Amino acid sequence: MNAKKNPGMYYLQRTLFYLLVVVIAFYLLFPFFWALLTSFKRAGDLFLLPLQFITAPFTLSNYAQVLANPAFQRALLFSLIVAVGAVAVSLLIGSFAAYSLGRFRFRGKATILYIILGVSVFPQIAVLGGLFTVIRAGGVYNNPIGLIFSYLIFTIPFTVWVLTSFVRDIPGELEEAALMDGATPLQTLFRVLFPVMTPALVTTGLLAFINCWNEYLFALTFMSSNRTVPVVIANYSGASQYDQPWGPIMAASIVVTVPLIALVLYFQRNIVSGLTAGAVKG
Amino acid sequence: MTKITAGPPATAPVRRRGIESARARQAVWLLLPTLIAIAIVAGFPLYRTIYYSLFDANLTSPDQAKFVGLHNFWFTTEDGIGIGFLQDPKWWGAVKNTLLFTVVSVALETVLGMIIALVVNSAFKGRAFMRTAMLVPWAIPTVVSAQMWAYMYNDSFGLIGRGVLGGQALLADNSTAIWALIAVDVWKTTSFMALLILAGLQSLPSDMYEAADMDGASKWTQYWRLTLPLLRPALLVALVFRSLDALRVFDVMYVMLGPNNAAQTSMTGYARLALIDNSLLGVGSAVAVAIFLIIMVIVVAYVTAFRVRFD
Numbered sequence: 224m225n226a227k228k229n230p231g232m233y234y235l236q237r238t239l240f241y242l243l244v245v246v247i248a249f250y251l252l253f254p255f256f257w258a259l260l261t262s263f264k265r266a267g268d269l270f271l272l273p274l275q276f277i278t279a280p281f282t283l284s285n286y287a288q289v290l291a292n293p294a295f296q297r298a299l300l301f302s303l304i305v306a307v308g309a310v311a312v313s314l315l316i317g318s319f320a321a322y323s324l325g326r327f328r329f330r331g332k333a334t335i336l337y338i339i340l341g342v343s344v345f346p347q348i349a350v351l352g353g354l355f356t357v358i359r360a361g362g363v364y365n366n367p368i369g370l371i372f373s374y375l376i377f378t379i380p381f382t383v384w385v386l387t388s389f390v391r392d393i394p395g396e397l398e399e400a401a402l403m404d405g406a407t408p409l410q411t412l413f414r415v416l417f418p419v420m421t422p423a424l425v426t427t428g429l430l431a432f433i434n435c436w437n438e439y440l441f442a443l444t445f446m447s448s449n450r451t452v453p454v455v456i457a458n459y460s461g462a463s464q465y466d467q468p469w470g471p472i473m474a475a476s477i478v479v480t481v482p483l484i485a486l487v488l489y490f491q492r493n494i495v496s497g498l499t500a501g502a503v504k505g
Numbered sequence: 506m507t508k509i510t511a512g513p514p515a516t517a518p519v520r521r522r523g524i525e526s527a528r529a530r531q532a533v534w535l536l537l538p539t540l541i542a543i544a545i546v547a548g549f550p551l552y553r554t555i556y557y558s559l560f561d562a563n564l565t566s567p568d569q570a571k572f573v574g575l576h577n578f579w580f581t582t583e584d585g586i587g588i589g590f591l592q593d594p595k596w597w598g599a600v601k602n603t604l605l606f607t608v609v610s611v612a613l614e615t616v617l618g619m620i621i622a623l624v625v626n627s628a629f630k631g632r633a634f635m636r637t638a639m640l641v642p643w644a645i646p647t648v649v650s651a652q653m654w655a656y657m658y659n660d661s662f663g664l665i666g667r668g669v670l671g672g673q674a675l676l677a678d679n680s681t682a683i684w685a686l687i688a689v690d691v692w693k694t695t696s697f698m699a700l701l702i703l704a705g706l707q708s709l710p711s712d713m714y715e716a717a718d719m720d721g722a723s724k725w726t727q728y729w730r731l732t733l734p735l736l737r738p739a740l741l742v743a744l745v746f747r748s749l750d751a752l753r754v755f756d757v758m759y760v761m762l763g764p765n766n767a768a769q770t771s772m773t774g775y776a777r778l779a780l781i782d783n784s785l786l787g788v789g790s791a792v793a794v795a796i797f798l799i800i801m802v803i804v805v806a807y808v809t810a811f812r813v814r815f816d
Contacts, residue, residue, distance in 0.1 A: 240624075244635065247621055251638050254692060255645065257664060258653045269662045320539035327532035328525065335536065342547045344804055346753040348773045349797035352557055352780050352790045353550030356567050376546040379539060408531045437646040439756045440773070444781055453648035457760045469656050476649040487644040488637055498697070499704040 255480075262286070262473040269469055285474035295475060298455040304367045305442075305451060306435035309374035310428050317382030318424070322412050324383070325390030326398065336387075343380035347440050350376065358445055365447045373441045378431045385430075385497060389423035390416070426497035429490055433483060452479045551797075557790035564784040577791035590779070590792050595768060599775040600799075602683055606771070607751035610690045614747060615740070617691065618698030623728075625699070626706045643696040651760040654689040658761075676761055683770060686757055694750070698743055705739030706732070741811050748807070752800055772796050 260277065261269070268279040289295055324336060354373055363369030393416065401411040417424070442451040450458075456479065459472045487494055558577055562570035573580075579589035590596050625635050642650070660666040660674040675685040709732065717727045758767035758774050764782050767774030776796060780789025 316538035319535040323532040323535035329529035329532045348776045349793045350550035353553030375542050457648050480645050484644045487640050
């Protein structure tokens with residue numbers, strides 16, 4: 224329409240629009256690109272001016288150094304254990320709750336839903352001291368079990384809310400047939416609803432996994448030597464505060480981030496639907 | 506979300522009621538693990554935090570706590586020295602900085618997120634690429650983005666610190682540090698805002714815009730008269746969640762500034778310094794209670810002022 228009326232104006236608008244697109248893409252991607260570039264540069268080259276820096280030779284030494292670092296290896300392992308553990312527990316008991324809240328009628332259901340939503344707006348700091356004493360008393364300080372347990376405070380409300388809305392969307396006939404055949408609620412849940420809910424479980428699990436993988440405050444407080452990756456990356460230090468080994472820090476950051484980005488890009492569609500369900504409903 | 510109704514209708518036949526009550530009992534069993542978990546990880550610790558806020562307690566020996574009432578909050582010694590955290594200018598500095606951080610970064614994220622969402626929502630070559638690019642900052646762990654930016658801000662290596670500003674240490678100066686941190690948060694979370702707004706935009710009916718085109722309404726008028734009002738619910742929910750996240754900010758400050766400066770820049774940082782680094786379980790808990798109350802007041806204010814609905 225515009226093109227016919229006034230071609231000059233149209234092309235000007237298109238050009239400005241693409242310029243905006245380029246600016247946005249640059250803004251979103253450049254810091255990550257710069258970190259990626261730095262992770263492949265030698266320590267001595269970090270002093271170079273930007274143009275010389277870009278053309279300076281590539282090296283894998285930062286990655287070799289980081290991956291050979293036993294503290295970093297342990298952190299990767301602990302992060303994996305903690306995130307997988309917290310996601311598994313919250314998907315399991317969260318799906319019980321979601322099934323109950325999405326399908327059954329009983330008194331006080333609305334109250335329970337609001338309590339669960341209320342927990343997700345809790346500032347973590349409000350429970351930090353109390354949780355610390357609970358974890359100490361339970362003998363799980365510096366133990367992945369303690370951290371898995373503490374992560375339930377944000378993974379459970381999230382999984383329950385998102386899964387409840389998914390359960391509501393599943394047609395009731397499926398489940399009624401199972402009930403007619405005399406299946407117990409647990410059998411119905413595992414045999415009938417779980418297969419239908421697989422995409423929802425994957426999405427919810429992935430988002431919860433990302434949250435656990437990134438969590439810093441609890442990881443910093445409830446683990447002393449068994450650190451997770453965010454804590455190790457935050458504390459990756461050289462001889463002094465003024466001697467930060469930026470190359471290895473950026474390499475470690477890339478190692479920790481690339482799998483997440485790969486997962487997110489692969490599950491792009493699910494992520495967007497899960498995020499909106501999670502953000503709008505809990 | 507569908508309407509929630511509690512209990513069967515009063516006139517239900519007896520047999521039906523039998524099934525309903527059996528189902529209600531089953532529902533309770535299915536909910537039990539979640540309720541127990543929430544009670545242990547949220548309910549009980551919150552109660553303990555409130556409890557310890559009234560005690561003079563040390564983290565290493567919490568059993569020797571001594572009841573002091575509200576002294577952790579406000580107490581002046583005989584020598585006229587204020588000990589309560591509410592008498593500490595550092596706390597008020599942290600409150601001021603956190604509020605500034607929240608207001609500015611959420612406002613910038615909303616505007617930038619809206620621009621990005623509108624761009625990505627229109628048809629052009631490379632839209633698929635842009636949608637993918639949008640997810641990148643969001644997928645990066647906060648600690649990693651904090652380190653990436655700390656590196657760029659660095660006064661002897663950094664692109665911004667050395668390159669743009671000629672060796673000025675942004676993070677070392679309190680007056681510039683807060684703006685530098687806001688920039689990091691905006692970069693990291695604008696994507697999230699843009700994603701939520703984009704999802705809202707895509708749920709708007711397209712025939713409405715066709716009708717508006719017919720009537721000769723300009724794009725500008727369409728945006729202010731159609732898009733924005735219809736987007737309001739999605740936008741408000743996004744705003745509430747981003748504001749709450751910003752109010753409890755911790756990672757960025759702690760990683761980029763260290764424990765001591767983080768205590769003057771974020772409320773959570775102040776609480777953690779008292780609670781864990783200084784082992785003052787009583788004072789730290791009192792601060793945590795204050796943060797909890799501040800956040801709850803803001804939630805209630807938001808929900809009542811904008812009539813946000815979550816169901």
